[in-house]
Amino acid sequence: MSTPPSRRKPRTDAERNRARVLEAARALFAEQGYDVQMSEVARAAEVGVGTLYRHFPTRQALIEAAAEHRSGELLAFARETCLATPDGLARFLGHIGEVLARDRGMSEAIETAMGSTEPQGETRTALQAVAGELIERGQAEGVIRPDVTVADVNMIVCGLAAVIRNAAGDWRRYIEITLNGLHPR
C-alpha cells in the first residue's frame, strides 16, 4: 500500500561515500600529516562522523587506507616506469621523494611501515619485490654493490622520509649521497 520500489543506489551511495572520505582524508593528511581530527575529515568529506566510522572503523584504519592508496600509485609507477629504465632505483627513489614531498602524511606512514614487523599488505609486498628487482638490475648493470638488499633500500627510504618531513636539507642531495653509497667501489 506504500513504499515505492525505488532502489538501486544504497551500494553505490555507500561506495561513493567511502571514496569521498578517503579522498578528503588523503588531502588533509597530505597537507597536515596524520594529526587531524576525525571530525575534520568527516567535515571535509561532507559526511557525518558516523559514516566515516562505518567505512573505517578506526582512526588507524583510515590512515592505513589512505596510505595504501598512495602505495598503490607508487607501485604502479614503479612497475610502469622504473622497471623500464636502466637507472631504475634512482628513478624509484626520486619518485618516492616527489611523493613524500607532497604528502606529509605519507612520509609519516612510510617510516612507521618501514619499522613495522607486521604481516605486510599486498601492495607493500609487491613494492618490496619491485625494489628487489630494481636492485638486481642495478647489480647486473654494475651500478649497485652486490651486497645491497631490499632492507638497505628500506632504510634509505625511511631516512628519506625523515629528511623530507623535517625539511632537513635538500632531499635530492640525500638521495644522491645514499645512491652513491650503494655504488660499487
Added chain:
Amino acid sequence: MSTPPSRRKPRTDAERNRARVLEAARALFAEQGYDVQMSEVARAAEVGVGTLYRHFPTRQALIEAAAEHRSGELLAFARETCLATPDGLARFLGHIGEVLARDRGMSEAIETAMGSTEPQGETRTALQAVAGELIERGQAEGVIRPDVTVADVNMIVCGLAAVIRNAAGDWRRYIEITLNGLHPR
C-alpha cells in the same frame, strides 16, 4: 579556592630534586619517546607534579632540558674522542647511533632539531662546528668527498634517527652505506 593538606615525604635539597626529575624524565623519554605524561614523570621521580613544574615550567622545557643534557654528552664525546681519530666522522656517526639506539626521545629530538630553523642553542652550534671539523679532516685525508658539507651530515643523521627509531633495519649498515656515499669516487 583552597587545598586541604596532606602528608608524604621530607623535602630534599632542591637541586637534588631537579636532578631526580630530569633523570626520571630522561629515563622515560629514552624508553618511550616524548609521548609521556607529566604526571608519569613526576611519579617516576617520586615527586609531586607541582615540583616538576617548579623546575620545568613547561612540558616543552622539560623535554628540551633532557635533550640538552644528552647533547652535552654527545658534544663531549665528539670533542674528546672523534677529533682525536683519523676516521672521526665514522666514529661520530657510530656514537650517535649508539646514543639514539638507547634513547628514543633523543631520536625524536634530533629529527625535529635538524629541521628547525630556530636560533640553535650553544651546544648544537658547537656540535655543528665539530661536525664541520670532522668533515674537513676527512677531506684532508681524502676519505670524504670535497663537496660534502655539514648540511649533508645533518641529513644523514636525521635519517639515521628515523632508521633507529623505527627499527627499520640495521642502523650500522645505514651508516656504512651513507658514509660510503660520502667517499670520493
Added chain:
Amino acid sequence: MSTPPSRRKPRTDAERNRARVLEAARALFAEQGYDVQMSEVARAAEVGVGTLYRHFPTRQALIEAAAEHRSGELLAFARETCLATPDGLARFLGHIGEVLARDRGMSEAIETAMGSTEPQGETRTALQAVAGELIERGQAEGVIRPDVTVADVNMIVCGLAAVIRNAAGDWRRYIEITLNGLHPR
C-alpha cells in the same frame, strides 16, 4: 590516544539538551554566581561535559548565553510593562531588583557589562534605548530631572547590583533613594 567505551543514557533531541544545559547553568549561576565548575553544570544538566562544550564552546560562552537569556526577559518586561506606565523608570528599576535578587549571576554580569566598553549586544542596546525612553517620559512628566541620562541610570543599576549581591541592606530602599535623587528639586 583512544578512549574505552561506556554506557549511560539515550540521546535526546539536540535542542532539548542545549536547553537543559542552559537551564541548569542558569539555575546554578542564579544561586551561586558564575563561580561554578563546568563539570558541575554538566552534572546538574545530567549531561556529559562534552555535550556541554558542544553547545557552548567555552565557559565564557555559557555565561554569556545565560546572561543573554535573562536580558531578553528583562527587555520584554521593560517594553511590555514599563513603557506602558507613568512611573516607568521606577517599575524598571524595581523589576531589575527583583530579577537580580533571584539571580546572583545576573548581578555579577550586570556590573561587568556596565563597565564594559565593548560593542554591546543587540539586547543590551535595546535595553539602553528603553531606558532612554523611560527617562524622557519621566522628564516629560516632570518626575525626573532634565539633566538625567542613560549613563546615570546605568550607574544606579550597577550600584543596585552590588547592593543586592552583597545583601547590603534593603535594595528597595536603595532604589527609593536613588530615584529620589533623580527627581527635580
Added chain:
Amino acid sequence: MSTPPSRRKPRTDAERNRARVLEAARALFAEQGYDVQMSEVARAAEVGVGTLYRHFPTRQALIEAAAEHRSGELLAFARETCLATPDGLARFLGHIGEVLARDRGMSEAIETAMGSTEPQGETRTALQAVAGELIERGQAEGVIRPDVTVADVNMIVCGLAAVIRNAAGDWRRYIEITLNGLHPR
C-alpha cells in the same frame, strides 16, 4: 666558647617584615584587586612565602589586614576632616570615592564588608559611628532627610564601590545623585 651575645632584633625584624608584607600587599591589591597570588605578594615584599604566612595565616587574613589598614586611614580622615565640616557626609562620600578610585582592592573589600553580617571590627564599627554622626548633623542642618540611616549610607557606598570598580560612569555624579536622594523634599 662561641655564640656572641648579639641579640635584640628578632622582634623588630619580625615587625619590620610584617610591615613590608602588608605594604607590598596593599600596593598590589590597590593596583590589581585581590586577584593576586600569595607568592607574588611575597616576592614584592622581598620575603619568603613562609614569612608571609607566619604573619598572615591565610590569604583571607592578609586581605583583611590590608583592608583594615585603609579603613583606619579612612576613619582618621572622617574624624579629622568630615566631622569638622557642615557638609560632612558629602565630604565623606567624596573622600571614599577618591580612595576607592585609587585602590581597586578596597572597592572589592568594601562591597563584601557592607554585606557581611560578621562581628565587625573595631574600625568598621567606629566608621559606622562617624557615619551616623554625619547623618545626624546633616539632619540637624536640614540637608538630610530625617529617615536616613547608616544602613542607607552603607548601601550607597556599596553601590559607589561597584560604580568605581567597573568604571561604570562618572562616580562623582553618582554621589551627587544619591546625595540628592538623601535630601529632604
Added chain:
DNA sequence: TATGAATGAGGCTTCATTCAT
C-alpha cells in the same frame, strides 16, 4: 624566625568513538 621547595587537588578543554534516530 625565615625561607622557598614541595605538594596535589582541582579546573578547563579536547577528541576518538559510540549509538539513538
Added chain:
DNA sequence: AATGAATGAAGCCTCATTCAT
C-alpha cells in the same frame, strides 16, 4: 545506511598552603 549529538577519559597547568631546613 547515514547522521551527528553525546560521552567521558585524559592531559596540561595553577596556586594556596605546608613543612624541612
